[in-house]
Amino acid sequence: MFTRRNWATAAEVVAVKRRAFLGAVGSMASLGTLAYTTRADDPLAVRIWLSERAGRYDGVADRVRAFLARTLALERRRVEPTVGGTVSVSTEDAARLTSRGEWPLALASGGLGGRDIDPVSGVNLLVTDGGMRDAPTGYGAPHVASVGGARHIDRLESVDDLLGDEWIVPTTTAARTMHVLLHEVGHALGLAHRHGVAVRSGDAVVATPMLSSYAWDPDFTPSSTRCGGAIPSTDGRERRLDFAFSACARRELAAD
Numbered sequence: 001m002f003t004r005r006n007w008a009t010a011a012e013v014v015a016v017k018r019r020a021f022l023g024a025v026g027s028m029a030s031l032g033t034l035a036y037t038t039r040a041d042d043p044l045a046v047r048i049w050l051s052e053r054a055g056r057y058d059g060v061a062d063r064v065r066a067f068l069a070r071t072l073a074l075e076r077r078r079v080e081p082t083v084g085g086t087v088s089v090s091t092e093d094a095a096r097l098t099s100r101g102e103w104p105l106a107l108a109s110g111g112l113g114g115r116d117i118d119p120v121s122g123v124n125l126l127v128t129d130g131g132m133r134d135a136p137t138g139y140g141a142p143h144v145a146s147v148g149g150a151r152h153i154d155r156l157e158s159v160d161d162l163l164g165d166e167w168i169v170p171t172t173t174a175a176r177t178m179h180v181l182l183h184e185v186g187h188a189l190g191l192a193h194r195h196g197v198a199v200r201s202g203d204a205v206v207a208t209p210m211l212s213s214y215a216w217d218p219d220f221t222p223s224s225t226r227c228g229g230a231i232p233s234t235d236g237r238e239r240r241l242d243f244a245f246s247a248c249a250r251r252e253l254a255a256d
């Protein structure tokens with residue numbers, strides 16, 4: 001399928017990349033079916049890679065690992081995030097790297113830019129230094145996710161300092177970046193936007209990871225099957241981020 005003849009026109013390139021992406025995600029999905037049906041006491045495998053630019057920030061991989069270990073932990077399942085290292089990618093545009101197939105293909109083929117890539121059966125997350133202002137800032141599909149914002153994660157407090165006991169924090173760029181990271185990892189674990197919840201809490205509206213900033217987007221159309229009630233109006237209210245996945249998201253994750 002990948003002969004030179006396939007690359008004749010831009011439309012064909014897109015078509016080939018789309019097929020390749022679907023193929024890659026398909027093979028990742030079949031790989032992961034094993035993980036999703038194993039016993040609950042098996043740890044959930046999550047691996048973090050960084051683009052070369054993201055890799056320039058010393059503490060980013062460890063910070064992401066600590067947040068995933070804390071927020072993905074379920075009562076009956078351990079999470080042991082590992083770091084895969086840095087990879088050479090063609091762009092820092094994190095959404096494009098997954099949606100156009102480069103990152104899923106690298107995982108499926110086991111290599112990128114001459115470097116071996118050893119995917120895990122749970123979530124394979126690529127963090128880049130792409131911008132976090134203009135959506136889409138990341139992308140998640142079964143077992144595959146990518147997100148930008150390494151420079152913001154570099155400035156983020158430790159998981160203990162940020163989350164405290166409540167896990168509900170003000171919306172700073174750095175906190176929102178980590179929240180979006182959890183959102184994309186949630187997609188990689190099979191969660192959808194309908195697993196997100198937003199509630200009034202005092203003078204604030206608080207959104208869980210699978211809704212995240214969609215809770216304040218007037219153009220967002222919530223699924224009729226979503227968890228919880230209607231999304232509260234944010235008129236004049238503080239917008240806060242809950243780093244705990246909603247109860248129904250956690251039930252979904254625990255039901256595997």
Ligand SMILES: [Zn+2]
Pocket residue numbers: 183187193
């Ligand atoms: Zn999403």
